[in-house]
Amino acid sequence: MNNSSSLPAGLRTWFVIHFVIDMLVGIPLLFFPEVIMPLLGWSPIDPIASRIVGAALMGIGIESWIGRNASLDVYRAMLNLKVIWSSSAMLAIGLGLWQGGASAGWLFLAVFFIFWVVWVYYRNKIN
Template identity: 30%
Template sequence: MSGKLTAMLRVNIVVTVLLGGSLFLFPGMLLAAIGWAPVDPLLTRVLGAALLVMAWGSVQSIRTNSKELTGVIIEIEALFYTLAAIGILRQLLLVPYPTLVWLVFAFLVACSVGWIACWFE
């Protein structure tokens, strides 16, 4: 496994555990604190759970050093971040949102590009 890929997986673990754990444990409080309301706590917890599972996949990929598992994790990450960015872009083009949502979109695009680069490496 390349150093770039290992670094990408490690950063992904940290970001998804922090964000996923926060969304899973404190859905309304976290998003309301940044002005993202109204918040559906059920769907927010589901997103948090999905992010935590993605972090676990990255942990397993590093732990097992399996080329096959790592390939699947890379594809899942690339598809998740790409589809999430497309979904948010659709909303941004239709409704005015605060700057924070644009920053979330930019983060998703950056992650998407990073994972796609790993996919084709």
């Protein structure tokens, strides 16, 4: 069933934007963490943890693309996941920064915060 016509304006566009950003960040983290992480000031590099983050970003981003034409109920479930994921990521990044993590973490924190605001806004709008 496709009742996407009842979606709030802009939500589908945000899902596509999310897909693009997640792919732009996730693919390099998954395949080239030894190259990407030093460019961001991360040292030492844990290639397994970096690749897991890349895989998570790709999985959530690809689902954003696949689900962009889904029903309102599917969007509601995907927004729940995105709110939980971005909240958890902000907590993890914040803890890392508090313990002296790479300053590039502030950029990631800002990006996750922007997406968190978007996801919470739309989740409340379709509630």
